[in-house]
Amino acid sequence: MNPNIPKTDLKRVVIVGAGFGGLKLARRLVDMPEFQVVLINKNNFHEFQPLYYQVATAGLEANSILFPLRAIFGDRKNFHIRVTNVTSVRPADKAIDTELGPVDYDYLVIATGADTNFFNQQNIINNAMPMKSVGEAIALRNRMLQNFEDALSVETLDEKEGFMDVVVVGGGPTGVELCGTLAEMRKTVLPRDYPELDFRMMDIHLIESGGELLGPMSVESQQHALTYLQELGVNVRLNTRVLDFDGRIVTINDGTTLRTNNLIWAAGVKASPLAGLPSEVLGRGGRLLVDRYSRVKDVPDVFAIGDVALMAEEKWPNGHPQIAQPAIQQGKQLAKNLRRWAKGQEPEEFTYKDLGSMATIGRGLAVVDLPFFKFQGFFAWLTWLFVHLMAIVGVKNRLFIFINWMTNYLTYKNDLRLIIRPKLPRNVMVALEEKMTNHAEPTKS
Numbered sequence: 182m183n184p185n186i187p188k189t190d191l192k193r194v195v196i197v198g199a200g201f202g203g204l205k206l207a208r209r210l211v212d213m214p215e216f217q218v219v220l221i222n223k224n225n226f227h228e229f230q231p232l233y234y235q236v237a238t239a240g241l242e243a244n245s246i247l248f249p250l251r252a253i254f255g256d257r258k259n260f261h262i263r264v265t266n267v268t269s270v271r272p273a274d275k276a277i278d279t280e281l282g283p284v285d286y287d288y289l290v291i292a293t294g295a296d297t298n299f300f301n302q303q304n305i306i307n308n309a310m311p312m313k314s315v316g317e318a319i320a321l322r323n324r325m326l327q328n329f330e331d332a333l334s335v336e337t338l339d340e341k342e343g344f345m346d347v348v349v350v351g352g353g354p355t356g357v358e359l360c361g362t363l364a365e366m367r368k369t370v371l372p373r374d375y376p377e378l379d380f381r382m383m384d385i386h387l388i389e390s391g392g393e394l395l396g397p398m399s400v401e402s403q404q405h406a407l408t409y410l411q412e413l414g415v416n417v418r419l420n421t422r423v424l425d426f427d428g429r430i431v432t433i434n435d436g437t438t439l440r441t442n443n444l445i446w447a448a449g450v451k452a453s454p455l456a457g458l459p460s461e462v463l464g465r466g467g468r469l470l471v472d473r474y475s476r477v478k479d480v481p482d483v484f485a486i487g488d489v490a491l492m493a494e495e496k497w498p499n500g501h502p503q504i505a506q507p508a509i510q511q512g513k514q515l516a517k518n519l520r521r522w523a524k525g526q527e528p529e530e531f532t533y534k535d536l537g538s539m540a541t542i543g544r545g546l547a548v549v550d551l552p553f554f555k556f557q558g559f560f561a562w563l564t565w566l567f568v569h570l571m572a573i574v575g576v577k578n579r580l581f582i583f584i585n586w587m588t589n590y591l592t593y594k595n596d597l598r599l600i601i602r603p604k605l606p607r608n609v610m611v612a613l614e615e616k617m618t619n620h621a622e623p624t625k626s
């Protein structure tokens with residue numbers, strides 16, 4: 182196969198990844214006549230990652246937080262999209278290798294983001310449920326809804342608890358928001374959907390290895406988040422680590438155990454750099470070491486932005502937080518600098534402008550840290566709704582999300598709690614059934 186990208190006299194900028202950083206960079210470059218832009222992504226859509234948890238809890242349908250890349254850019258003469266995986270980069274040849282074939286570049290921008298970090302715990306890799314893609318969020322939704330269906334048909338209390346109880350690992354925004362939503366569903370939605378189940382026996386545990394929730398946020402917001410979750414009935418355990426999970430039993434570092442079939446892993450991320458780069462350019466968490474112009478250390482004409490990049494500033498000696506705003510701002514600045522280089526001008530250093538952070542904990546509850554103002558409660562929740570709604574790509578997506586949110590808020594109802602799975606080939610289904618059967622059998626001593 183061949184990517185079939187036409188040769189031109191323009192400088193070719195190849196962007197790998199269409200997350201917040203890669204998309205912002207591409208949108209800025211697409212109208213600059215100096216460049217031919219090639220955007221390479223493993224999917225043909227952009228994903229709005231902060232709302233994965235709402236897909237996982239059936240608050241939103243997946244297409245509400247996805248937007249087709251070709252609809253964003255339309256028909257641009259010197260802009261090309263290729264949906265494929267990049268297997269390696271060859272800096273000496275100024276080329277990358279993809280599953281469609283090689284692609285040459287004048288400038289390469291790596292915006293591949295980050296993936297779940299299981300910290301090399303193989304049992305947890307095999308048995309836990311991550312949530313770092315829309316596919317994983319849909320799989321989690323299917324799993325949770327199927328659990329409640331299965332809980333109706335089991336005979337023992339142990340089996341019922343296994344299906345209904347949930348353990349979430351990681352007290353960052355994803356873990357906090359997920360637990361808050363599950364707790365609200367346990368109180369309002371699920372008892373109506375499953376009147377035969379007693380949801381007073383459904384336990385929701387949040388395990389955090391640090392001494393506080395929402396680590397990067399203010400102490401005030403951390404304390405409010407903890408209080409809100411506890412008032413919702415979430416069992417929060419700080420300064421606690423999960424050591425193992427065999428699919429039925431969660432083992433804690435204090436020697437205790439929790440019975441559940443459902444361990445949701447939101448405990449950390451690791452960067453996803455491209456293969457082929459020298460090991461010297463890898464920093465903490467696998468992030469690529471870059472300077473204040475996003476240039477990868479000692480690799481000419483290769484740049485990195487967003488979660489995959491580690492750029493040190495005086496205020497951020499260990500790199501910027503792996504959230505959307507640094508990626509978006511780095512994408513904007515790199516677009517400006519690429520144009521400046523093309524015109525023979527000096528580039529401008531990147532400086533991160535911290536616009537604040539926020540998290541929602543449940544219905545009408547959120548915490549917001551702005552640079553000069555911190556607030557919590559209902560107004561913070563409205564602020565969270567507005568900011569996330571405006572950040573979504575596409576007017577239609579915003580409308581769908583707004584309607585869903587308002588309907589859910591006013592009526593406690595939505596029609597998205599559907600178990601939808603792709604039909605797999607029979608040999609794959611047989612293998613999965615055998616795996617589930619073997620997994621369900623108790624271990625013999």
